[in-house]
Amino acid sequence: MSHGFTRRQVLRTLGAVGGLALPPCLAGAKAEADPWPVQRLAPGGIARLPLGAALQRPEVQSTDGSPVLVVGGSEAWTALLGIELGAKLGPAAVQVTRAGQPGARIGYTVGAHPYPEQRLKVAPGHVDLSPENAARAARERQHLIGVMATFSEPFPQQLIMRAPVPGRRSSSFGLRRIFNGQPRSPHSGMDIAAATGTPVQSPLAGKVIDTGDYFFAGRSVWVDHGGGLLSLLCHLSEIRCQVGDAVAAGQVLALVGATGRVTGPHLHWGVCMNTAMVDPALLLGETRAKPMI
Numbered sequence: 001m002s003h004g005f006t007r008r009q010v011l012r013t014l015g016a017v018g019g020l021a022l023p024p025c026l027a028g029a030k031a032e033a034d035p036w037p038v039q040r041l042a043p044g045g046i047a048r049l050p051l052g053a054a055l056q057r058p059e060v061q062s063t064d065g066s067p068v069l070v071v072g073g074s075e076a077w078t079a080l081l082g083i084e085l086g087a088k089l090g091p092a093a094v095q096v097t098r099a100g101q102p103g104a105r106i107g108y109t110v111g112a113h114p115y116p117e118q119r120l121k122v123a124p125g126h127v128d129l130s131p132e133n134a135a136r137a138a139r140e141r142q143h144l145i146g147v148m149a150t151f152s153e154p155f156p157q158q159l160i161m162r163a164p165v166p167g168r169r170s171s172s173f174g175l176r177r178i179f180n181g182q183p184r185s186p187h188s189g190m191d192i193a194a195a196t197g198t199p200v201q202s203p204l205a206g207k208v209i210d211t212g213d214y215f216f217a218g219r220s221v222w223v224d225h226g227g228g229l230l231s232l233l234c235h236l237s238e239i240r241c242q243v244g245d246a247v248a249a250g251q252v253l254a255l256v257g258a259t260g261r262v263t264g265p266h267l268h269w270g271v272c273m274n275t276a277m278v279d280p281a282l283l284l285g286e287t288r289a290k291p292m293i
Helices: 131-148
Strands: 046-052 059-061 069-073 076-082 090-097 104-110 117-120 176-179 190-192 199-201 206-214 218-226 229-239 252-256 267-273 276-278
Touching: 046 104, 076 090, 076 267, 076 276, 131 206, 206 229, 218 252
Parallel strands: 117 176
Antiparallel strands: 046 076, 059 090, 069 076, 090 104, 190 267, 199 252, 206 218, 218 229, 229 252, 229 267, 267 276
16 A cells, blocks of 8 residues: 655654653663664665664654654664655765754665565556545545654554564565556555454554544554554454554454455555654564664
8 A cells, every 4th residue: 555645745743752761671681682673774664773872862853854763771872763665765864962962963875675566456446536536535645644743652662563463474565566557656564465354453552543444545543652653554344443542562453354445355554663654574573683782
């Protein structure tokens, strides 16, 4: 699923993130016991940027002003930055603010990643939109821009997620999709094969911040895990939660379906970091890599 909007369109949420307690999963434990997301310095990937020592949590902003998740402790802080699928290749940087110090920039380099291409046939009305459906999709896009800008406290108590449903996980993230011969934006999530009615679980603890029935995504649920880390669950047949619900990791939120723009029943799972959709596979425990501190 792709909604065709970029981070630059997302509402800006600039707020202080310093002074928070270190999440237990990252406090005083050995690195190998506390896996972090895998780093991939490419569009749709995650950058782990060492910030050094500081008594207070530094504040970090991406190039478009979105706040960035910072984890660690006074001996070593690390920024976890989502890199948008539309990011240009080459040098990039984040802005870092430390208490009592002038702002600084920390650079990184975005490289290429070999995302494949896929051709699909769907109902013509989901490609060549009627004026009514085009207007609906535009309204929904603006709403989702606000949802994606969510940046809340407390920060996540752990960073590694569980797959929302069992089943074969496609390597669909980043696919250059061509619907009925017409190219569209890259696929911004992971598709998991599952039968209609399969329970869909929350990948991490968090709070439900949006539910709805959208033109492209069908019935959907957004979960806020804190610090700009969000999960999106799409194409659902039934939603079993409501906005404002506090949910535990593994709690059933919905059932798999085939609503919205789909070719059959499955779960589309998206992960958003600092308003960038990133590859969910990077946050699954079985793909963990040693932290870069």
